[in-house]
Amino acid sequence: MFDFDFIEILGLVAAVLTTSAFAPQVYHTYKTKDVSGLSLPMYFIFLSGLLLWILYGVQTGSIAVIAANVVTSGLVIVLIVLKIKYGKTRS
Amino acid sequence: MFDFDFIEILGLVAAVLTTSAFAPQVYHTYKTKDVSGLSLPMYFIFLSGLLLWILYGVQTGSIAVIAANVVTSGLVIVLIVLKIKYGKTRS
Numbered sequence: 001m002f003d004f005d006f007i008e009i010l011g012l013v014a015a016v017l018t019t020s021a022f023a024p025q026v027y028h029t030y031k032t033k034d035v036s037g038l039s040l041p042m043y044f045i046f047l048s049g050l051l052l053w054i055l056y057g058v059q060t061g062s063i064a065v066i067a068a069n070v071v072t073s074g075l076v077i078v079l080i081v082l083k084i085k086y087g088k089t090r091s
Numbered sequence: 092m093f094d095f096d097f098i099e100i101l102g103l104v105a106a107v108l109t110t111s112a113f114a115p116q117v118y119h120t121y122k123t124k125d126v127s128g129l130s131l132p133m134y135f136i137f138l139s140g141l142l143l144w145i146l147y148g149v150q151t152g153s154i155a156v157i158a159a160n161v162v163t164s165g166l167v168i169v170l171i172v173l174k175i176k177y178g179k180t181r182s
Contacts, residue, residue, distance in 0.1 A: 011147040017140025021133050037128075042112050049108025056102040056155060064147060065156070 011064025019071050026075045035083045043083070047076050102155025110162050117166045126174045134174070138167050 029035060050073045057065030120126060141164045148156030 007147065007150045010143060010150065014140050014143035014147055017136055017143060019140075021137035021140060024130070024133060039115070042115060045108055046112035049105050049110075049112060052101060052105035052108060056098065056105055059098045059101065060151070060153065062151065062153075 008063055011062065012067065015064050015068030015071070019068055019075075022072060022075055026078055029079060029082055033082065033086045035079075035086045038079060038083045038087075040080065040083050040087070043076055043080050047073060047080070050076065099154055102153065103158065106155050106159035106162070110159055110166075113163060113166055117169055120170060120173055124173070124177045126170075126177045129170060129174045129178075131171065131174050131178070134167055134171050138164060138171070141167065 029038070050069045053069040054066055054073070057063075057069060120129065141160045144160040145157055145164070148154075148160060
Protein backbone atom coordinates (compact mmCIF):
# COMPACT_ATOMS: atom_id res chain seq x y z
CA MET A 1 0.00 0.00 0.00
CA PHE A 2 2.67 2.52 1.04
CA ASP A 3 5.59 3.09 -1.26
CA PHE A 4 8.64 4.83 0.18
CA ASP A 5 10.19 5.94 -3.07
CA PHE A 6 11.47 9.27 -4.40
CA ILE A 7 7.96 10.63 -4.95
CA GLU A 8 6.95 9.97 -1.36
CA ILE A 9 10.14 11.64 -0.07
CA LEU A 10 9.32 14.64 -2.31
CA GLY A 11 5.87 14.77 -0.71
CA LEU A 12 7.32 14.56 2.79
CA VAL A 13 9.73 17.45 2.06
CA ALA A 14 6.74 19.41 0.75
CA ALA A 15 4.86 18.51 3.95
CA VAL A 16 7.71 19.71 6.18
CA LEU A 17 7.96 23.02 4.28
CA THR A 18 4.23 23.88 4.28
CA THR A 19 3.72 22.70 7.88
CA SER A 20 6.79 24.51 9.26
CA ALA A 21 5.53 27.73 7.67
CA PHE A 22 2.36 27.38 9.76
CA ALA A 23 4.10 26.54 13.06
CA PRO A 24 5.40 30.10 13.88
CA GLN A 25 1.79 31.37 13.79
CA VAL A 26 0.81 28.80 16.41
CA TYR A 27 3.90 29.55 18.54
CA HIS A 28 3.25 33.31 18.30
CA THR A 29 -0.39 32.88 19.33
CA TYR A 30 0.59 30.54 22.17
CA LYS A 31 3.14 33.01 23.56
CA THR A 32 1.13 36.23 23.15
CA LYS A 33 -2.31 34.70 23.78
CA ASP A 34 -3.52 37.29 21.26
CA VAL A 35 -6.33 35.45 19.49
CA SER A 36 -8.21 38.57 18.34
CA GLY A 37 -7.19 38.01 14.72
CA LEU A 38 -8.30 34.39 14.65
CA SER A 39 -11.67 33.44 13.19
CA LEU A 40 -13.15 30.37 14.90
CA PRO A 41 -15.58 29.46 12.06
CA MET A 42 -12.69 29.77 9.57
CA TYR A 43 -10.55 27.36 11.62
CA PHE A 44 -13.41 24.86 11.89
CA ILE A 45 -13.81 24.94 8.09
CA PHE A 46 -10.04 24.53 7.75
CA LEU A 47 -10.03 21.60 10.22
CA SER A 48 -12.88 19.83 8.41
CA GLY A 49 -10.89 20.20 5.18
CA LEU A 50 -7.77 18.77 6.85
CA LEU A 51 -9.75 15.77 8.13
CA LEU A 52 -11.00 15.11 4.57
CA TRP A 53 -7.37 15.37 3.35
CA ILE A 54 -6.35 12.71 5.89
CA LEU A 55 -9.17 10.47 4.61
CA TYR A 56 -7.98 11.19 1.05
CA GLY A 57 -4.40 10.33 2.04
CA VAL A 58 -5.52 7.04 3.59
CA GLN A 59 -7.60 6.16 0.51
CA THR A 60 -4.78 6.95 -1.92
CA GLY A 61 -2.08 5.45 0.33
CA SER A 62 -0.14 8.71 0.52
CA ILE A 63 2.02 8.94 3.64
CA ALA A 64 2.97 12.55 2.77
CA VAL A 65 -0.66 13.71 2.58
CA ILE A 66 -1.55 11.89 5.82
CA ALA A 67 1.52 13.20 7.71
CA ALA A 68 1.13 16.81 6.56
CA ASN A 69 -2.55 16.97 7.47
CA VAL A 70 -2.28 15.12 10.80
CA VAL A 71 0.44 17.56 11.97
CA THR A 72 -1.46 20.61 10.65
CA SER A 73 -4.69 19.34 12.28
CA GLY A 74 -2.86 19.16 15.61
CA LEU A 75 -1.65 22.76 15.19
CA VAL A 76 -5.12 23.97 14.21
CA ILE A 77 -6.69 22.20 17.22
CA VAL A 78 -4.16 24.05 19.44
CA LEU A 79 -5.27 27.37 17.85
CA ILE A 80 -8.97 26.51 18.31
CA VAL A 81 -8.37 25.64 22.00
CA LEU A 82 -6.42 28.90 22.51
CA LYS A 83 -9.18 30.90 20.78
CA ILE A 84 -11.89 29.34 22.97
CA LYS A 85 -9.76 29.80 26.12
CA TYR A 86 -8.63 33.40 25.52
CA GLY A 87 -11.22 34.62 23.01
CA LYS A 88 -13.55 36.05 25.65
CA THR A 89 -10.92 38.45 26.99
CA ARG A 90 -10.98 41.64 24.95
CA SER A 91 -7.99 43.96 25.15
CA MET B 92 -3.53 8.75 -15.33
CA PHE B 93 -6.32 10.82 -13.72
CA ASP B 94 -9.21 9.00 -12.16
CA PHE B 95 -12.36 11.00 -11.41
CA ASP B 96 -13.87 8.70 -8.83
CA PHE B 97 -15.23 9.15 -5.32
CA ILE B 98 -11.76 9.48 -3.78
CA GLU B 99 -10.80 12.30 -6.14
CA ILE B 100 -14.08 14.13 -5.39
CA LEU B 101 -13.32 13.71 -1.66
CA GLY B 102 -9.92 15.29 -2.29
CA LEU B 103 -11.44 18.16 -4.24
CA VAL B 104 -13.94 18.88 -1.43
CA ALA B 105 -10.98 18.85 0.99
CA ALA B 106 -9.14 21.23 -1.36
CA VAL B 107 -12.08 23.66 -1.49
CA LEU B 108 -12.40 23.66 2.32
CA THR B 109 -8.72 24.23 3.12
CA THR B 110 -8.24 26.78 0.32
CA SER B 111 -11.40 28.75 1.13
CA ALA B 112 -10.22 29.03 4.75
CA PHE B 113 -7.08 30.78 3.46
CA ALA B 114 -8.86 33.16 1.04
CA PRO B 115 -10.30 35.60 3.67
CA GLN B 116 -6.73 36.29 4.91
CA VAL B 117 -5.71 37.31 1.39
CA TYR B 118 -8.85 39.43 0.91
CA HIS B 119 -8.34 41.12 4.29
CA THR B 120 -4.70 41.93 3.49
CA TYR B 121 -5.64 43.19 0.02
CA LYS B 122 -8.33 45.53 1.40
CA THR B 123 -6.44 46.85 4.44
CA LYS B 124 -2.96 46.78 2.88
CA ASP B 125 -1.80 45.92 6.40
CA VAL B 126 1.12 43.58 5.76
CA SER B 127 2.89 44.21 9.09
CA GLY B 128 1.99 40.75 10.39
CA LEU B 129 3.23 38.92 7.30
CA SER B 130 6.66 37.31 7.30
CA LEU B 131 8.22 37.30 3.82
CA PRO B 132 10.74 34.45 4.51
CA MET B 133 7.89 32.36 5.94
CA TYR B 134 5.78 32.86 2.80
CA PHE B 135 8.73 31.95 0.57
CA ILE B 136 9.21 28.72 2.54
CA PHE B 137 5.46 28.08 2.27
CA LEU B 138 5.50 28.75 -1.49
CA SER B 139 8.46 26.40 -2.06
CA GLY B 140 6.51 23.72 -0.17
CA LEU B 141 3.42 24.34 -2.30
CA LEU B 142 5.47 24.01 -5.51
CA LEU B 143 6.82 20.64 -4.27
CA TRP B 144 3.22 19.57 -3.50
CA ILE B 145 2.25 20.43 -7.10
CA LEU B 146 5.16 18.29 -8.34
CA TYR B 147 4.03 15.52 -5.96
CA GLY B 148 0.46 15.82 -7.27
CA VAL B 149 1.66 15.56 -10.87
CA GLN B 150 3.84 12.52 -10.06
CA THR B 151 1.04 10.72 -8.21
CA GLY B 152 -1.66 11.81 -10.70
CA SER B 153 -3.70 13.55 -8.01
CA ILE B 154 -5.94 16.29 -9.41
CA ALA B 155 -7.01 17.31 -5.89
CA VAL B 156 -3.42 17.86 -4.70
CA ILE B 157 -2.53 19.78 -7.88
CA ALA B 158 -5.69 21.96 -7.77
CA ALA B 159 -5.39 22.79 -4.06
CA ASN B 160 -1.75 23.78 -4.29
CA VAL B 161 -2.02 25.72 -7.56
CA VAL B 162 -4.84 27.86 -6.10
CA THR B 163 -3.03 28.32 -2.76
CA SER B 164 0.21 29.21 -4.61
CA GLY B 165 -1.68 31.93 -6.47
CA LEU B 166 -3.01 33.32 -3.17
CA VAL B 167 0.45 33.21 -1.56
CA ILE B 168 2.01 34.99 -4.56
CA VAL B 169 -0.61 37.75 -4.12
CA LEU B 170 0.41 38.06 -0.44
CA ILE B 171 4.12 38.16 -1.33
CA VAL B 172 3.50 40.90 -3.94
CA LEU B 173 1.41 42.92 -1.42
CA LYS B 174 4.13 42.51 1.23
CA ILE B 175 6.86 43.73 -1.15
CA LYS B 176 4.64 46.59 -2.37
CA TYR B 177 3.38 47.85 1.01
CA GLY B 178 5.98 46.37 3.38
CA LYS B 179 8.18 49.46 3.41
CA THR B 180 5.42 51.70 4.83
CA ARG B 181 5.48 51.47 8.61
CA SER B 182 2.44 52.62 10.54
